[in-house]
Amino acid sequence: MLQFLLRRALLAVLVCLTVLVVSFVLTRLSGDLAISIAGPNATAEDIATIRQNYGLDRPLVVQFLDWAAHAARGDLGSSYLYHAPVAGLIADRLPITLTLGLSGLAIALLVAIPLGILSAMHEGTVIDRGIGLVALIGQAMPSFWLGLVLIIVVGLKLQWLPISGVDTWEGYIMPAIVLAFSAIPALMRLTRAGMIDALASDYIRTARAKGLRTARIVLKHALRNAAMPVVSVAAVQLGFMLGGSIVIEAVFALHGVGYLAWESISKNDFPVVQAVVLFLAIVYIGLTLAADMMNAVLDPRLRSA
Amino acid sequence: MNAVLEVANLRVAFANGTQAVRGVSLKVERGETHCLVGESGCGKSVSSLAVMNLLARGATRSADVLRFHDTDLMKLSERHMAALRGDKLAMIFQEPMTSLNPAYTIGSQMAEALTRHRRVSRAKALDRAAELLGRVGITAPGMRLAQYPHQLSGGLRQRVMIAMALMCDPELLIADEPTTALDVTVQAQILRLLQSLQRELGLALLLITHDLGIVARMAQRVSVMYAGEVVESASAEALFAQPTHPYTRGLLACIPIPGASRRDEPLGSIPGVVPRIGPDFQGCGFRDRCAHAAPICAQVAPLQHAAPGHDYLCRLPPDWSAAEAA
Ligand SMILES: Nc1ncnc2c1ncn2[C@@H]1O[C@H](COP(=O)(O)OP(=O)(O)O)[C@@H](O)[C@H]1O
Ligand SMILES: [Mg+2]
Numbered sequence: 001m002l003q004f005l006l007r008r009a010l011l012a013v014l015v016c017l018t019v020l021v022v023s024f025v026l027t028r029l030s031g032d033l034a035i036s037i038a039g040p041n042a043t044a045e046d047i048a049t050i051r052q053n054y055g056l057d058r059p060l061v062v063q064f065l066d067w068a069a070h071a072a073r074g075d076l077g078s079s080y081l082y083h084a085p086v087a088g089l090i091a092d093r094l095p096i097t098l099t100l101g102l103s104g105l106a107i108a109l110l111v112a113i114p115l116g117i118l119s120a121m122h123e124g125t126v127i128d129r130g131i132g133l134v135a136l137i138g139q140a141m142p143s144f145w146l147g148l149v150l151i152i153v154v155g156l157k158l159q160w161l162p163i164s165g166v167d168t169w170e171g172y173i174m175p176a177i178v179l180a181f182s183a184i185p186a187l188m189r190l191t192r193a194g195m196i197d198a199l200a201s202d203y204i205r206t207a208r209a210k211g212l213r214t215a216r217i218v219l220k221h222a223l224r225n226a227a228m229p230v231v232s233v234a235a236v237q238l239g240f241m242l243g244g245s246i247v248i249e250a251v252f253a254l255h256g257v258g259y260l261a262w263e264s265i266s267k268n269d270f271p272v273v274q275a276v277v278l279f280l281a282i283v284y285i286g287l288t289l290a291a292d293m294m295n296a297v298l299d300p301r302l303r304s305a
Numbered sequence: 306m307n308a309v310l311e312v313a314n315l316r317v318a319f320a321n322g323t324q325a326v327r328g329v330s331l332k333v334e335r336g337e338t339h340c341l342v343g344e345s346g347c348g349k350s351v352s353s354l355a356v357m358n359l360l361a362r363g364a365t366r367s368a369d370v371l372r373f374h375d376t377d378l379m380k381l382s383e384r385h386m387a388a389l390r391g392d393k394l395a396m397i398f399q400e401p402m403t404s405l406n407p408a409y410t411i412g413s414q415m416a417e418a419l420t421r422h423r424r425v426s427r428a429k430a431l432d433r434a435a436e437l438l439g440r441v442g443i444t445a446p447g448m449r450l451a452q453y454p455h456q457l458s459g460g461l462r463q464r465v466m467i468a469m470a471l472m473c474d475p476e477l478l479i480a481d482e483p484t485t486a487l488d489v490t491v492q493a494q495i496l497r498l499l500q501s502l503q504r505e506l507g508l509a510l511l512l513i514t515h516d517l518g519i520v521a522r523m524a525q526r527v528s529v530m531y532a533g534e535v536v537e538s539a540s541a542e543a544l545f546a547q548p549t550h551p552y553t554r555g556l557l558a559c560i561p562i563p564g565a566s567r568r569d570e571p572l573g574s575i576p577g578v579v580p581r582i583g584p585d586f587q588g589c590g591f592r593d594r595c596a597h598a599a600p601i602c603a604q605v606a607p608l609q610h611a612a613p614g615h616d617y618l619c620r621l622p623p624d625w626s627a628a629e630a631a
Contacts, residue, residue, distance in 0.1 A: 202403040210418040211391035224408045300453040
C-alpha cells in the first residue's frame with residue numbers, strides 16, 4: 001500500500017515537473033518578455049536594462065533553475081504587473097476559488113450520484129432514458145452560455161441572486177451551479193455504469209438472499225463498490241474546477257485564481273503565470289493522492305496489495 | 306401437515322427466449338433432504354433462484370403452486386419475501402468466489418444476516434457468526450471475522466457462505482452444490498452438520514448436487530432434472546433400486562467406483578449436450594441423446610407412475626429395462 005502510494009506520488013511529481021518546464025519554455029517563446037514589460041513607450045535602452053534586471057538575458061536553463069531554486073525556498077518572485085509578491089497574490093484569491101470549486105463539486109456530487117443510482121436501478125426504462133437525456137443536454141451546453149442565461153433570468157429578471165461578485169455567500173450560488181453543471185454528466189454516467197455492474201453482481205444477490213432492505217442493498221453493498229471510479233474522476237473534476245474556472249470567474253466577475261491566471265497570461269506577467277502553473281500542479285498531485293487514499297479506504301484489496 | 310416447500314408446475318423463461326425451467330414440481334418435508342440432480346445447464350440453479358425470487362432481471366417465473374408452509378410465495382410482496390429470506394428461508398449459492406462483498410469483512414457480512422431479522426446486538430451477532438464458523442470447520446473463527454473475502458481461499462469462502470445461511474436457523478435451506486470447492490474431510494463435516502441440524506431443528510434441505518455419493522448419503526427424495534424438467538422423481542431407495550427414465554439410468558451408470566474416482570467429475574458421461582430449449586419446443590428434451598427414442602418422442606413425453614411416489618417422464622413402460630434384459 002505504502003509502495004503503491006509512493007509510486008503514484010513519484011509519477012505525479014514527474015508530471016508536475018514536465019508541466020512546469022513546458023509552461024516555462026512556452027511563456028519564453030511567446031515573445032520578448034522585456035518588451036512587453038517595458039510597455040509601448042520604452043526606448044531600446046530601457047528594454048535592455050529591464051532584460052538585465054530581470055535576468056532575461058541568461059540562457060533558458062539557467063533562468064529555469066534559478067526560478068526553481070527560489071520556488072523551492074517558497075520565493076515565487078514578484079508580479080511585473082502588481083509589483084507585489086506572487087505568493088500573496090495567489091493566497092488572496094485562493095479562498096474565492098476554493099469556495100467556488102468545493103461548492104461546485106459538492107453540488108455536482110449531490111446531483112450526479114442520486115441520479116446515477118436512480119438511472120441504474122431503473123436501467124432501460126423511461127426514467128433511465130429521461131435522466132440520460134438531461135445529462136446529454138447538460139453536456140452540450142457551454143458553461144459561459146448557461147452562466148449568461150442564469151444571470152439574465154435569475155439575476156436580472158427575477159432578481160433572486162446577485163449577478164456578480166461575492167460580497168455575500170449568495171454570490172457563489174450561480175457560479176457554483178454553472179461549475180457543477182459541467183461535471184454532472186460524466187459523474188452521473190460513471191455512477192450509473194458502476195451501479196449497474198454492482199447491482200448485477202453475485203454479492204448483491206447474497207445481500208438480497210439475507211433479506212436486506214433495498215436501501216441498504218443499494219447504498220451499502222452496491223454503492224461502495226461503484227464509488228471508486230467516481231472518486232477518481234471527482235478528484236480530476238475538482239482539479240479542473242480549481243484551475244479551470246477562468247470562464248466562470250470572468251462571467252461572474254469573481255477575482256479568483258482563474259481570473260488571476262487569465263490576467264497574467266494576457267499581460268505576460270510571467271512570474272504569476274509560472275506560479276499559477278506550479279499551484280495547479282500541486283493541486284493535481286494532492287487530489288490524485290487523496291483519491292488514491294480514498295479508494296484504498298473503500299477497497300480492502302488495494303490496502304493489502 | 307403441509308410440506309415445508311411445495312412447488313407445482315414452476316416455469317422460468319429468460320428474455321432471450323430460453324425456457325430454463327419447464328414445469329418443475331417438488332416437495333420438501335420438515336427434516337427431509339430432497340436432492341436435485343442433473344448435469345450442468347439443466348435448470349437446477351434457476352429453479353432454486355425462482356423459489357427464492359432472486360432471478361436475474363429479465364427472467365419471468367410462473368407456478369401453479371409455490372408455497373412455503375401455508376404462505377403463497379407467488380403472491381408475496383417483495384417486502385414480505387425479504388422478511389422471509391435469510392430468516393426462515395435461506396440459500397447457499399453455487400458461486401463461492403463472487404458471492405461475498407469484497408468491500409466488507411466476513412464478520413460484518415455475517416452479522417447483518419442476523420441483525421436484519423432479530424433484535425440482537427452486533428456483538429451478539431458476531432458471537433453467533435464465530436460459533437457457526439467453528440461448526441463449519443473453520444479454525445480461529447475470531448481472526449476470520451476480521452478478514453476480507455479476498456484474504457480467504459475458495460473453500461473458506463464457501464464455508465463462510467454456508468455458515469452465513471445458517472445464522473437465523475432457517476426452516477428451509479436451499480444449497481446449490483455447497484461442497485464443490487471443499488476437500489473430502491471438510492465436505493463430510495459439512496454434511497454431518499446439516500444432518501444434525503435436520504435432527505435438532507427439523508431443517509428441510511433442498512440439496513443440489515452433482516455427486517451421487519452425496520445423494521446416496523443424504524437424500525430421502527430425489528428429483529432428476531433434464532432440460533428444465535423433472536424427468537424422474539422418487540424416494541432415494543426406489544431411485545437407486547429401480548431407475549426408470551433412460552437419463553437417470555445413464556446417470557447411475559456413471560456412478561464413480563469408490564476409491565478409483567474423482568469426486569468432482571461431472572455427472573453424465575452420456576454422449577451429447579443439454580439442448581437449449583426455445584418457446585416452441587415439444588416432446589422429450591432427452592430424445593436426441595436417448596438410445597430408446599421413437600418418433601412419438603418428438604411430440605410428447607408422458608408422465609407415468611412406476612410405483613406410488615415414483616414418477617417419470619417417458620414413453621417407455623415402467624418395466625422396460627427388465628423386459629429388455631429378459
Ligand atoms: N441470466 C440468464 N439469462 C439467460 N439464460 C440463463 C440465465 N441464467 C441461466 N440461464 C440458462 O438457463 C439454463 C439453466 O441454467 P442453470 O439453472 O444455471 O443450470 P444448472 O442446472 O447447471 O444449475 C441454462 O441453459 C442457462 O444457460
Ligand atoms: Mg447450477
